[in-house]
Amino acid sequence: MKGNLFYKIFVTYIIIILLAMATVVFQVTGQIKTKLMDKIESDLTVYAEMINLTYSKEEIESKLANLANLADARITLIDAAGNVFFDSEAPALEMDNHLNRTEVQEARVKGKGSAIRYSHTLGIDTLYVALPMVENTDIRGYVRLARPLYEIRKTVGAFNMLIFQSFALVGVISFIIAFIFSARLVSPIQEMEQFTRKLKDGDISGMLLINSSDEMGRLARNINYIVTELQEKVNFANEEKGKLEAAFSSMTDGVLVLDNQGRIEALNNSFKAIFGIRRRDIIGRTPLEAFRNIELENAIDKYKETGLPVAEEIILGGARNMILDVSVSSILGLPKGEEKTMMVFHDVTRLKKLEKMRVDFVANVTHEIKTPLKAILGFIETLQEGAISEEDTARKFLQTIRKHSERLNRLVDDLLAISNIELGETPLFFESVALGGVVESVLAMINPRAQEKRIVLTKDIPEDLPPVNADRDKLNQILLNVLDNAVKFTPESEKISVTARLHEDNNHVMVNIADTGIGIPKDEIPRLGERFYRVDKTRSRELGGTGLGLSIVKHLMKAHNGAMDIDSRLGVGTIVSLSFPIFKSVEES
Amino acid sequence: MAEKAHTSSVYDRALQSIKENLLFAGALAEQAIQRAMTCLLERDSDLGRNVIDSDMQIDRLDEEIERKCLDVIALRQPVAKDLRFITTAIKINAHLERIGDMAANIAEKAIALNEEPQLKPYIDLPRMSDTAQQMIKKSLDALVREDCDLAEEVIKADEIVDSLNDQIFRELLTFMMEDPRTIHRALLIMQIAKNLERISDHATSIAVMIIYLVTGRNVRHRDKMEKTK
Numbered sequence: 071m072k073g074n075l076f077y078k079i080f081v082t083y084i085i086i087i088l089l090a091m092a093t094v095v096f097q098v099t100g101q102i103k104t105k106l107m108d109k110i111e112s113d114l115t116v117y118a119e120m121i122n123l124t125y126s127k128e129e130i131e132s133k134l135a136n137l138a139n140l141a142d143a144r145i146t147l148i149d150a151a152g153n154v155f156f157d158s159e160a161p162a163l164e165m166d167n168h169l170n171r172t173e174v175q176e177a178r179v180k181g182k183g184s185a186i187r188y189s190h191t192l193g194i195d196t197l198y199v200a201l202p203m204v205e206n207t208d209i210r211g212y213v214r215l216a217r218p219l220y221e222i223r224k225t226v227g228a229f230n231m232l233i234f235q236s237f238a239l240v241g242v243i244s245f246i247i248a249f250i251f252s253a254r255l256v257s258p259i260q261e262m263e264q265f266t267r268k269l270k271d272g273d274i275s276g277m278l279l280i281n282s283s284d285e286m287g288r289l290a291r292n293i294n295y296i297v298t299e300l301q302e303k304v305n306f307a308n309e310e311k312g313k314l315e316a317a318f319s320s321m322t323d324g325v326l327v328l329d330n331q332g333r334i335e336a337l338n339n340s341f342k343a344i345f346g347i348r349r350r351d352i353i354g355r356t357p358l359e360a361f362r363n364i365e366l367e368n369a370i371d372k373y374k375e376t377g378l379p380v381a382e383e384i385i386l387g388g389a390r391n392m393i394l395d396v397s398v399s400s401i402l403g404l405p406k407g408e409e410k411t412m413m414v415f416h417d418v419t420r421l422k423k424l425e426k427m428r429v430d431f432v433a434n435v436t437h438e439i440k441t442p443l444k445a446i447l448g449f450i451e452t453l454q455e456g457a458i459s460e461e462d463t464a465r466k467f468l469q470t471i472r473k474h475s476e477r478l479n480r481l482v483d484d485l486l487a488i489s490n491i492e493l494g495e496t497p498l499f500f501e502s503v504a505l506g507g508v509v510e511s512v513l514a515m516i517n518p519r520a521q522e523k524r525i526v527l528t529k530d531i532p533e534d535l536p537p538v539n540a541d542r543d544k545l546n547q548i549l550l551n552v553l554d555n556a557v558k559f560t561p562e563s564e565k566i567s568v569t570a571r572l573h574e575d576n577n578h579v580m581v582n583i584a585d586t587g588i589g590i591p592k593d594e595i596p597r598l599g600e601r602f603y604r605v606d607k608t609r610s611r612e613l614g615g616t617g618l619g620l621s622i623v624k625h626l627m628k629a630h631n632g633a634m635d636i637d638s639r640l641g642v643g644t645i646v647s648l649s650f651p652i653f654k655s656v657e658e659s
Numbered sequence: 660m661a662e663k664a665h666t667s668s669v670y671d672r673a674l675q676s677i678k679e680n681l682l683f684a685g686a687l688a689e690q691a692i693q694r695a696m697t698c699l700l701e702r703d704s705d706l707g708r709n710v711i712d713s714d715m716q717i718d719r720l721d722e723e724i725e726r727k728c729l730d731v732i733a734l735r736q737p738v739a740k741d742l743r744f745i746t747t748a749i750k751i752n753a754h755l756e757r758i759g760d761m762a763a764n765i766a767e768k769a770i771a772l773n774e775e776p777q778l779k780p781y782i783d784l785p786r787m788s789d790t791a792q793q794m795i796k797k798s799l800d801a802l803v804r805e806d807c808d809l810a811e812e813v814i815k816a817d818e819i820v821d822s823l824n825d826q827i828f829r830e831l832l833t834f835m836m837e838d839p840r841t842i843h844r845a846l847l848i849m850q851i852a853k854n855l856e857r858i859s860d861h862a863t864s865i866a867v868m869i870i871y872l873v874t875g876r877n878v879r880h881r882d883k884m885e886k887t888k
Contacts, residue, residue, distance in 0.1 A: 351804065358679055359803040362686035362796075591780060640780065 076256040083248035091237050098233070099226050106222045107197065111184055114199040114215040117141040121213050122201055130213075134158050141215060148174060148200075148212040155211075173200040174212055186219075195219045258286045262293060274301050324394075324415035327401070330408055332356050332370075344392065344415055357413075366396065373398040373411070383418070392419045427600060434602035434617065438481055442474035484618040488601065491625040496544075498629055502537040502653035503545055505570050505579060512549040513568070520557050520566070529568040536572065538579050538650040544626050545650075551619040552583050552646050559644075560587035572652075578632075579652055584645040590638040598636060599624035670735055677727050677748050678802075684720040684755045685799040687713070689792060691762035692858065696788045699769035699851065700781060707766035707773075717759035724752045740872075747872040751802070754861040758795065761854045761861075768847045768854075778834065778844040784852060787823040790816055791855045794862035801866060805873045813866035814878075820859035827852045 121130060121137060130137065130147065138145045138158035147156035152169025154162045168174055176183025177200040189196040200214040258280045265278050274297060280290035318325065324341030328334060334352050342349065345361070352360035358367055365384035373380040379399035386392040395416040400409055449467045458464050490496040513527055520527050538545075549568075556566045564586040573580050590598070597603045602617035627634045631651050638644040691710050698707035728749050731737060737745050772778075794813045801809040831845040871877050 351800075355803060356679070358682050358686070362682055362689060362799060364683075364686050364690050367683065367686070640782075 075259060076252050079252040079255060080248055083252060084245065087241065087244045087248070091241070095230070095233055095237075099229065102226055102229055103222055106225060107186075107219075110197055110217060110219070110221065111199060114141070114143055114197065114217055115182065115184075115201070117143065118199055118201040118213050118215050121145070121215075122203055131156055141217075143215040143217040146214040146216065148214060150209050150211055168212075168214070171198070171200075171214075173198040173214060176200070177202050177212055177214075178209065189218065192218050194223065258282065258290065262290060265293065269297065269300075274304055324417075326357070326413040326415070328357070328411040328413070330410065332411070334360060335410065341415065344394070344417060345386070369396055369398055370411075370413075392417060393422045394418065431601055435485070438602065438617070439478065442478045442481075445474045446471050446478075481618075484622060488618060488622055488625060491622070491629055494629075496629070498541040498544060500539050500541060502655075503540045503542050504537045505535055505581065505650075506531045506533070508542065508545050508549060509568055509570070509581075512546060512553060515550060516553045516557060523557065523560070523562045525557060525560055525563070526565045527568075528565065531568070531570045535570055535579060537653045539653040540630055540650055544630070548623050548626050548648065549581075549583075551623045552648070555619055556583055556585040556587065556644070556646075560585045573649060577652060578649045581648045581650070582645055583648075584643060586643040589640040589642055589644055590636070591640055592638070595636050595638060599634070670731075673727065673731050673735070674741065674744065677724060677731070677745075680720055680724045680727065681748055681751060681755070682799060682803065684717055684724065684752065684759075685795065685802075687717050687720070688755050688758040688762065689795055689799075691717070691759055692765070692788065692792055692795070695762045695765040695769060696785065696792075698766055699772065700785060702773045702777070704770045704773045707770040710766035711763045714759050714763040717756060721752055721756040721759075725749060728752075740875075743872050743875065747868045750868050751865050754865050758858050758861050761858050765851050765854050768851050772844060772847050775844055778841055778848065783823050783827050783830070784848065784855075787820055787827070787852060787855050790820050790823070791859040791862065794820070794859050795865075798862045798865040798869065801869045802872075805869070807870050807873050810866035810869045810873075814863050817859050817863045820856055824852050824856040 117137075117140075121141075125133065125137075130145075134145055134147075134156060135158060145156075145158040146154055146168070147162075148154050148168045152167040152174065154165040154168055156162050157165060172185040172187075173183035176185070181202060183198075183200045185198045186195055187198065188194070196216050196218045198214060198216045200212050202209045203211045203213055261280060262278060265276070268276070277294050277297065278290045280287055282290070318336075319338045321338055322340055324344040325336075325338045326334060326341055327336040333354050333356055337349065337352070347360070357363075357370060363384060363386070365382065369380050369382040369384065372382070377400075379397060381395065381397040384394050384396050386394060395418050397414050397416075399412055401412050404410055449471050453464060453467055457467060487496070509529055509531055513529060517527060553566070553568070560566060566583070566585045568581065568583050570579055570581045572578075598620050601621045603621075604617050624634055627648060633649045635647040635649075636644065637647070691713065694706050694710045697703060698710065728745050731741075731745055735741075794816050797809050797816075798813045800806065801813065828849060831849055834841045835845045867878055
């Protein structure tokens with residue numbers, strides 16, 4: 071569909087052409103008509119003169135038919151009173167008085183008269199010419215010749231036909247020329263219009279292809295120049311924006327940007343991950359609407375009051391349970407009225423946990439050491455104050471002192487073991503170890519205690535299990551610690567089973583130690599490897615644990631490139647899964 | 660509400676300020692329950708006393724919101740959705756205030772329980788409080804987003820809390836029958852469960868109000884009506 075401009079130009083052209091043709095037709099036909107009329111009039115006048123001069127009235131009457139034929143006209147003879155007494159075409163007697171006819175009156179006054187009237191009988195304009203018949207200055211009558219203007223009609227018709235034919239030809243040609251010309255004039259404009267519309271819609275690729283040296287061409291070149299500049303600037307801006315966006319979205323800290331109304335305007339991926347929200351749920355909302363976190367509100371209020379950057383610690387409650395460092399500050403360099411606020415959230419949950427662990431550790435160590443020490447000191451004091459002389463009591467006291475000293479010793483040994491493993495100072499001698507034998511010896515060690523509680527120990531180790539790559543002593547210690555725990559926390563007459571199998575990946579051997587004991591609450595499981603962490607503090611200590619057993623296992627498993635996994639249900643039992651890498655000889659690896 | 664601005668921006672600000680105060684009260688209520696339950700589960704009595712003290716804050720907000728709502732009614736003669744918002748705000752406000760009181764109640768009982776050894780490991784109670792807290796959170800989110808689907812979720816979740824309450828009741832009954840010394844503690848736990856159940860009822864009422872606010876449709880007595888049909 072061509073645009074409006076094309077039609078405007080095209081229609082203008084056509085109107086001009088039609089007007090020109092119409093003018094020509096009008097002028098020329100007018101001219102032709104006048105000329106022919108003049109000629110016919112003079113023609114008829116000549117005939118009338120001739121009739122008047124040549125013939126007497128009687129002669130005319132007799133030769134009238136011939137004369138009328140010759141002159142190609144209707145001849146009417148009228149007497150001075152206006153009565154028609156002869157007519158070449160109609161019976162004279164029936165005709166009315168002709169004295170008042172224009173041409174007759176004119177002839178009477180001027181000596182010659184003419185008129186054009188529409189003849190109803192013939193249905194065409196007819197030219198009348200009248201001359202007076204004079205005899206001795208007296209008017210005896212009038213000769214009137216009338217000729218219907220068939221000739222003019224025919225000539226003008228023929229002429230019009232000719233003109234129409236040639237105009238039709240010229241018209242078609244000029245129509246085509248006008249079409250082509252308008253199209254050529256308009257097409258670059260249309261092209262530019264389309265191009266600029268595309269620009270307006272944001273697509274700034276491409277160029278105008280208009281080769282012309284006129285104004286159109288220059289306009290196109292100017293547009294091209296502007297577009298090239300724009301493309302460069304946009305590309306530059308996009309690159310910068312891309313860099314900033316990449317930095318913004320890949321930051322590990324969560325970022326939230328508030329607009330001048332205090333509504334959320336932008337956020338990055340980390341923020342979404344930390345708060346576990348969908349972008350569309352919070353965009354355009356205030357932080358209060360979005361999070362309803364009192365501490366965050368307080369931080370924002372504090373920032374609003376002081377206008378200075380604020381750093382606060384907030385707790386994200388609920389299922390997430392995170393501790394975040396939030397800093398609220400303004401984004402600099404924005405015009406007045408468009409101030410934005412930026413909030414950066416840094417996850418410090420792990421740090422806080424580690425901090426707490428360190429504090430707990432010191433408190434635990436002092437506590438663990440102090441308890442036996444106090445007992446030892448107390449008994450020694452009692453001995454010093456005289457009990458030493460009573461041999462039985464003294465012996466009992468010494469026994470107790472020894473028990474507590476051993477406990478202290480065990481504690482220090484365990485602590486040393488852990489710190490050595492952690493520091494990597496415990497030498498591990500990796501060799502091919504067959505699990506079956508180790509489990510056998512550990513079970514033999516643990517069996518007496520299990521029998522005390524009437525716990526049934528079962529084992530299921532396949533004969534064809536490949537040997538594992540481990541330090542024999544440490545493997546012993548790992549299994550002993552885990553089984554020791556199992557025996558401690560399994561009520562009387564329950565069961566403990568040790569099973570082993572090859573893992574699906576064919577690279578690990580899984581050892582499962584399952585008990586039907588009291589179980590461990592789910593949220594405590596991740597903390598089990600922590601030093602001095604006890605699920606039930608009082609009971610565990612009664613049972614003589616140092617709170618370091620599983621911690622040692624965890625560290626040893628790590629040193630073995632293995633893994634420990636604990637699955638437990640309260641009241642149902644616990645399964646400790648240990649995975650050891652299988653032994654591969656040097657050639658194999 | 661802020662979607663379609665009124666000619667008077669003061670009016671808009673008044674409505675927005677009511678909404679913000681409501682959400683703040685909601686946030687305080689959420690926090691109060693969270694802390695009261697932490698007080699119970701981690702045997703941290705200080706946190707419980709904190710909850711009881713900060714109930715004052717919710718009460719003050721309650722008065723403020725009510726005053727602001729009455730101001731708007733008196734000065735602006737709200738119509739259509741604004742009128743629904745104001746009436747809803749007054750009701751939600753009352754519910755939030757009650758929730759705050761109940762959180763303080765839970766904290767009181769938890770402090771009393773912390774004086775004695777733990778009766779049993781808590782399993783259903785945290786589940787119940789998690790659900791109740793989720794319900795409050797969702798109902799307030801529904802208010803912010805004007806989201807009826809979310810409000811419907813809250814209404815459905817009420818059943819879970821109710822059945823957990825029954826379960827706790829039955830379990831504690833067996834404890835009490837076995838050993839009369841546990842009766843005091845069991846009753847305290849039962850009261851906590853009852854309070855949580857009431858809290859979830861309040862959250863349900865808020866959700867119903869929000870459906871009314873958004874759609875103008877009242878689903879308050881839907882269940883009863885369906886039963887009588």
